[in-house]
Amino acid sequence: MTEYALVVEGLTKSFGGKPAVREVSFKAAKGEITGFLGPNGAGKTTTLRMSLGVIGPDRGRAELFGRAPDAAGMDRVGFLPEERGVYRKMTAEAVIVFFARLKGVPAGEARRRARDYLERFGLADAAKKKIKELSKGMAQKVQIIAAIVHEPEFIILDEPFSGLDPVNQALLEQMIREQAEAGRTVLFSTHVMEHAERLCDRIILMARGQKVFDGTVNEALAQVPRQVLLAAPPGEPVEDVLSGFGELVNEGEDEDGAEINWRLTLNAGIESQAVLRACVEAGLKLTHFEPRRPHLHDAFVALVGEEGARELEASAEDN
Numbered sequence: 001m002t003e004y005a006l007v008v009e010g011l012t013k014s015f016g017g018k019p020a021v022r023e024v025s026f027k028a029a030k031g032e033i034t035g036f037l038g039p040n041g042a043g044k045t046t047t048l049r050m051s052l053g054v055i056g057p058d059r060g061r062a063e064l065f066g067r068a069p070d071a072a073g074m075d076r077v078g079f080l081p082e083e084r085g086v087y088r089k090m091t092a093e094a095v096i097v098f099f100a101r102l103k104g105v106p107a108g109e110a111r112r113r114a115r116d117y118l119e120r121f122g123l124a125d126a127a128k129k130k131i132k133e134l135s136k137g138m139a140q141k142v143q144i145i146a147a148i149v150h151e152p153e154f155i156i157l158d159e160p161f162s163g164l165d166p167v168n169q170a171l172l173e174q175m176i177r178e179q180a181e182a183g184r185t186v187l188f189s190t191h192v193m194e195h196a197e198r199l200c201d202r203i204i205l206m207a208r209g210q211k212v213f214d215g216t217v218n219e220a221l222a223q224v225p226r227q228v229l230l231a232a233p234p235g236e237p238v239e240d241v242l243s244g245f246g247e248l249v250n251e252g253e254d255e256d257g258a259e260i261n262w263r264l265t266l267n268a269g270i271e272s273q274a275v276l277r278a279c280v281e282a283g284l285k286l287t288h289f290e291p292r293r294p295h296l297h298d299a300f301v302a303l304v305g306e307e308g309a310r311e312l313e314a315s316a317e318d319n
Contacts, residue, residue: 005030005154005185010060011050020046022209023060025138028154028187033180035196036189037296038206044189045082047206048158051078065154075097075103078152082159084140088132092123092142095131096149102314103150117145121171137164144146144172148179155179157188173199193296207304223302224294228272230262230279231288238262241282259287 006028011305013021021043028034036044049055051062051180053069061273064073086095093114100110121141131139140163148155157176176186176199190196196203196217203220205213213220225246234240234257241250251261264275272291279286 003030004028004063005065005168006051006187007063008051008060009061009062011047011057012059013046013055013057021050021057021211024206024209024211025060026204026214028185028208030153030185030203031180031183032178032201033186033188033199035200036187036206037191037193037196037201037203037300038189039191040119041208042191042206043209044206045158048156048187048189052077052124052156076153078147078150080144080147080154080157080160084143084163086131086134086143086146089130091128091130092118092134092138093127094143096146099146100149100305103152105150113128113149114145117149120175121145121168137168140164141168144175148175151182152184154185154297155187158185159190160188161190161192169195172194193300197296205300205303208301212303213299217296220296220299221294225302226270227292228264228266228275229288229290229292230264230286231259232262232286233259236260236284236286237282238284241278242275242283244276245270261288302313 004027008027009025011021012019024043024047026034036048036074038044048053050057050060050074051069052064053062062069064070065076069074087098090098093111096114096117097107097110100113101107105113105258115124115127118124121144123138123141126134126138131142134142142160144157144160147157153247155176160172173195176188180186188195200217203213204211205220230238231254234253238260239248242262246264246266249263249265251263253260266272266275276289279289
């Protein structure tokens with residue numbers, strides 16, 4: 001038995017002669033949460049579609065549960081596509097039961113699961129309402145439930161957080177954790193790094209159709225130069241004391257001119273504790289000392305540069 005729910009090797013796809021995905025390879029390990037991250041247009045959705053056999057690659061291959069994607073494999077998958085859409089004249093409960101029955105869940109059990117999930121997602125009062133009567137966010141939650149109601153081994157969610165308010169985003173994060181704790185494999189794409197940072201065992205970063213990173217969150221954060229934020233009264237010899245620790249930038253005085261703010265980007269191998277020790281030994285009168293914790297957004301910037309970061313920010317503004 002393979003230890004991976006999904007293996008893709010060298011997936012490549014162009015549309016109208018324009019490359020959309022270029023030589024992308026990765027693995028989604030069973031029982032792990034994998035984040036597939038990058039701005040809109042990075043190639044995430046096209047890669048996921050090729051991974052499931054929805055569209056064919058120009059080159060490369062995909063294995064789902066150790067074999068080429070087929071109907072039997074897809075019965076073990078729960079898939080939320082990027083394009084939202086369920087039958088608008090059906091009720092919320094009926095939609096969920098319908099998708100459960102398509103995956104072989106007995107009718108009585110399908111209804112029980114539908115009601116349970118609707119309750120958990122705060123949709124119990126909407127169970128008998130038609131999809132066309134629901135808000136966009138409520139309809140999206142129905143579609144998320146429909147993707148997982150048959151309790152699949154492998155759950156693939158394409159931009160699941162898009163369109164949800166913060167409360168429902170937190171609810172979805174909780175659901176993803178619960179699915180992983182139940183031993184299921186989860187792969188979700190997003191352009192919002194904060195979700196992946198909180199949830200993922202592994203992440204794959206995409207930019208302009210190519211994979212730029214594949215590893216753990218901590219390995220990604222290690223790509224970011226560590227920084228320390230400091231403040232001291234004017235006249236303190238901060239530059240003299242810290243000149244050998246890294247790049248020191250004067251970020252200006254505060255509003256009343258009582259202190260100067262500094263940003264120190266540490267040289268490789270330098271720890272923030274060593275900087276603090278040097279400040280204490282030199283008698284610097286610090287008013288602020290803060291080792292800055294890097295985030296996945298910082299790692300993405302470090303890997304793809306400022307232009308890639310602007311693409312990511314534009315994606316966030318679009319949603």
